[in-house]
Amino acid sequence: MKIWISFIALSMATVTTACAGPSAGLPPLASTAPGPYQLGPGDQIRVSVFGLDALNNTYLVGDTGAISLPMIGTVEASGKTIAAFEADVANSIRAKQLMLDPKVSAQILAYRPFFIMGEVQRPGQYPYVPGMSVMTAVSVAGGYTFRANTKAVTVTRSAAKGRAAPDSSVQPGDLIQVQESWF
Known part of the structure; x- marks a missing residue:
């Protein structure tokens, strides 16, 4: 009788484990509060600079996380918000002495x-x-x-x-x- 009860208990444990599936042992995914979107590789961005038509174009964030812009070079985009990216582009324009007070606008056209x-x-x-x-x-x-x-x-x-x-x-x-x- 004891063997029979042990067999039933073992069978129930096996069935219960099988029902749980492969994701049962994983922790719940940490919920991230919706905050400002952070750019990453694969995002497509439209950049506009008032008075510098050579920079006005659509760019893709590359696998390195950067965007190469004409006249100013590479600007890091990955992990930054749109506002931070706009500020970095404006700072790069000032550093290259292309404009004193650049007006930069960027919009996400397509998310990764x-x-x-x-x-x-x-x-x-x-x-x-x-x-x-x-x-x-x-x-x-x-x-x-x-x-x-x-x-x-x-x-x-x-x-x-x-x-x-x-x-x-x-x-x-x-x-x-x-x-x-x-x-």
Whole structure:
């Protein structure tokens, strides 16, 4: 009788562990309070400088995190807000003595994409839209497959990995993995 009870307890533990899925051991993804957007590689920016038409153009933040602008050279963009980037461009223009008081404007034209894989209809790379949640990201990818675990997904963000609920926010560059449900 004791052996039979031990066998049932072991079986229940195995089934419970299998139901949890691979993301069960991960900590919840740290929620980041929405703050000013920070530029990163892959963002597309429109720069306008009043009186310096040679700088007015659309630029892509390169994989090094910088943008190369004509006449002033490379300006670091990664990790900066748009306002900080505008100030850096204005400071570079002053340092090169091109203008005394430059009026710089920059706008984000396209955010870097997010990636989704696993149990969704169309896994792949998709453009980021501000205010996205995991559920809207799954919707963009065509919805869940019939095997998907719809309660929690794994999100990798800036080398941090964690569990996320359907209402968790998505950031540009996130890798979202929808796991298979066991039952």
